[in-house]
Amino acid sequence: MPGMTRRSLLGASVLAAVGAATGCSSSSSTSNTSSGATGTLDWWDHFSSFKHLNDDWAKKQSGPLKTNVAHTYYDASKATQALQLAHQANKMPDVYSNVVGLPLPALVSGKWVHEVTIPADIKAKLPKDAFNEGITQLDGKLYGFPMFSLRQSSTLVWANKDHWSKAGLDPNNIPKDYGAFKDALGKLKSAGIQPLTLAIGADGGRIRDQVDDMAQAAGFPGYQGLQFTTGEYAYHHDAYVTVIEFLKSLNDDKLIMPGSNNFGVVDARTRYASGAVGTFIDGVWCAGGSKALAPPIVDKLASGQILVPTAGTNPWCYRGRPSSGYFVSADSKNPDAAGQLIASFMTEDYQKGMIEAMDQPPLNLDLVASSNAVDAYKKGIEFCKSNVFLMPQAIVRNPAQARVDALRKPVTPHVGNIVQGYLAGSIKDLKAELKKLSDATSADREQALSKAKAAGAKVSEADYVFTDWKPGQDYGAAK
CATH class of the missing domain: 3.40.190.10 (Periplasmic binding protein-like II)
Incomplete structure (x- = not known):
């Protein structure tokens, strides 16, 4: 993932720049929902392979979360700048993928992230070593959890x-x-x-x-x-x-x-x-x-x-x-719903969708072999299972x-x-x-x-x- 870049906003206000980044960029795409729920939960990420999965998931989760979930995709080379501008303007999305490039302590001290509470049944699905001080939690507070395998x-x-x-x-x-x-x-x-x-x-x-x-x-x-x-x-x-x-x-x-x-x-x-x-x-x-x-x-x-x-x-x-796959932003007006959205990514339906999308592999690599992913993807996963070490x-x-x-x-x-x-x-x-x-x-x-x-x-x-x-x-x- 790209590291944090520092750019001056020459000749433009931060709010104007954020408007341009989020509303007019050809490298981004937004899926809005209209489930009849009130309010909006903004979700940004840089996973191109998951775009259709996440557009559909936003619609599915709008009902249970009782809020309209709006998913926006940015390509990886644009996402960091878009988030930086949004952060400067205090207009961060409620949920965003881990692409900023700063370690968790800097994200916390810089007011990028909000503490996350996840249901006990979701927590039980994760490996015991998924929660590490300084990586997914700080001072005992949880800020996210892994979605992807290290391999x-x-x-x-x-x-x-x-x-x-x-x-x-x-x-x-x-x-x-x-x-x-x-x-x-x-x-x-x-x-x-x-x-x-x-x-x-x-x-x-x-x-x-x-x-x-x-x-x-x-x-x-x-x-x-x-x-x-x-x-x-x-x-x-x-x-x-x-x-x-x-x-x-x-x-x-x-x-x-x-x-x-x-x-x-x-x-x-x-x-x-x-x-x-x-x-x-x-x-x-x-x-x-x-x-x-x-x-x-x-x-x-x-x-x-x-x-x-x-x-x-x-x-x-x-x-x-x-590290954490997603964060809840410190700007979120509905951090509870944002945390529930992140927790929903650990459900079986979403995990299967991740594999079918053939992006970063999930924590459980054993699910890949029996999936409908193409052979070239499976071959790549098998290589990583054997040759990437902790x-x-x-x-x-x-x-x-x-x-x-x-x-x-x-x-x-x-x-x-x-x-x-x-x-x-x-x-x-x-x-x-x-x-x-x-x-x-x-x-x-x-x-x-x-x-x-x-x-x-x-x-x-x-x-x-x-x-x-x-x-x-x-x-x-x-x-």
Whole structure:
């Protein structure tokens, strides 16, 4: 998900900007209900695959909640800004998806969220470790709960079966290593097919996430630049350099579609879904997102694992405990109904709808195999089940780290911005730029730790050091 961006509202009032964002944006779509109920409960999210499911669900829930539920979809590259503008104007929707990019402590202190109360029967359906201080709750107050499995990836390889077959390639056996994958792209190009697109543009959030994933698969022993066993930031690690140099080689050889450096997620996915390109690197949710854009693509979907530098390398990735899928905003005039709407997402009907929509997978991945989801989606889920592991987290070890997270600030340029600059040629010394990012991120953590300690928090850099971490397995018990 993209991180929080800070933009000035030059020449326009906040309220005017919010009106434009919510009423006139071509990247958003609103489903209003008219069930005869009174009042309106506004619900915003960025899940393109769930758009029809959520439009229908809003209508179904309007009666039980005794209020009109209005669902609005924003594409991922637009949602963060729309929410930021709404927050500045105190016009937040009652319910919104977790796309802002701030840790829970910062959301609480910044008055983004409202405490949530969920029924006991819903709470009983969730794993015991779904409620974590600093992740889904703070100071014992619950602000949300996970909807999605941690075993997912933003960086699978998606192919168009027709294009790959035309080029003499087997779409059901997508190459796994850099060399073989690049060769396959070359064959697509020789067959007159645009080989590959990526979502490199917008705020760089998606390519940042994908480089983080690919670096793990390339051997980086950590997450988002943070090494598990040392607790040190090392974006300048050889794994990051290897990944970004590989992307540059694809770009230099004109195997990446022109314009990709400016494409947001929907821009790039539209090219793939429409058949304009043979291959797209995207999340496990690509199946549902592509179907939402161009339904005929469904029969042409094929998927492969995250790429690794060398054949035979284990494609292992690591994720933290799932955070909340949705929040109730602090601005909500009806927080009880908003909480009930979020709780309804855990019902069997909605869970089945999530799987059929083929977006992020639900907590119970075992439901996917018997679903009507297409084989390419099921294959992607099976890969993630076997190759995505629970990572160690400072906040789980020491919940007081929530006070540190609340004081962290976005560091820019981040990895995605560095990729943009390096591919465009404005950055010449890649490793030096990555070292600057490591140093800046370390400095930001240090200032946050110092302030938290001064305020009485019992925290230290040692909370980030996990010398007992081992690759290729869950850290602790993943329920």
